[in-house]
Amino acid sequence: MPRSQTNNKDAYHLILEAIDMGIYKPGDRLVESDLAERFGVSRTPIREALQRLETQSLLERDGRSLIVASLDHNQMAELYVVRRELEGLAARLAARHATDEEVRVLRDMVEADDALVDDPVALSRANRRFHEQIHLASHNRYLVQQLDLVHRTMALMATTSLAAQGRGEIAQSEHRGIVEAISARDEEAAAEALRDHISIAFMTRLKQDAGRRERG
Structure with missing residues (x-):
């Protein structure tokens, strides 16, 4: 598997696990640079992971920012x-x-x-x-x-x-x-x-x- 695909998969699951564990709670803003530094991966796989999570409605837009979605x-x-x-x-x-x-x-x-x-x-x-x-x-x-x-x-x-x-x-x-x-x-x-x-x-x-x- 190409390294970019591996990084993309890892970044996605790392962010997902952090949400699941309550490290990032509904309403929290997710910043590419902060996530890249936290998980030790480049910003490209982080960006792709955030896009995937947004598509799955786990993240939502707040202006130009992405935040962890909440359920009414x-x-x-x-x-x-x-x-x-x-x-x-x-x-x-x-x-x-x-x-x-x-x-x-x-x-x-x-x-x-x-x-x-x-x-x-x-x-x-x-x-x-x-x-x-x-x-x-x-x-x-x-x-x-x-x-x-x-x-x-x-x-x-x-x-x-x-x-x-x-x-x-x-x-x-x-x-x-x-x-x-x-x-x-x-x-x-x-x-x-x-x-x-x-x-x-x-x-x-x-x-x-x-x-x-x-x-x-």
Whole structure:
């Protein structure tokens, strides 16, 4: 692979990871020279990466500047509708296609993540890995691509629903139910369990936002 293509790929994923980790939050301005210095790459791949992120609606224009995009209430609701259906489909296909080894990995993830329920940031990262493992277990590359885009857009939300009081333990219980349905090869139960999981996460986030508005 030519060096320019490698740099472009690296710059894109480095910026995306920084947004996902909250280093750059919605509304933050991204400057080519600052990013190039931070990540140790030239400005050309940074520029190409920013253009790609803008095309994906992860960045937006503020005059001549590019800033990390933010989601309004309607955009968030639309995103959760799409996520709920796609995640449900992934669980259904995982129940059909996942290997025994993939099911064991999912079960091990849930057990390991129980230790993170008091650390919302770490649990959020683990939660994403868990969902990505289900996506892969669906054995459908096109679905994986669409869910990857959905999860990238989720990074535009400044907080995680897992930060809500008690949500971590409840989410872990929901994860266990999803894995058990996949392990039992019950496609309908797996799809329903994951759709319900996403719906509860959405309701939790709505309550968080309502609380912030009230305090504001």
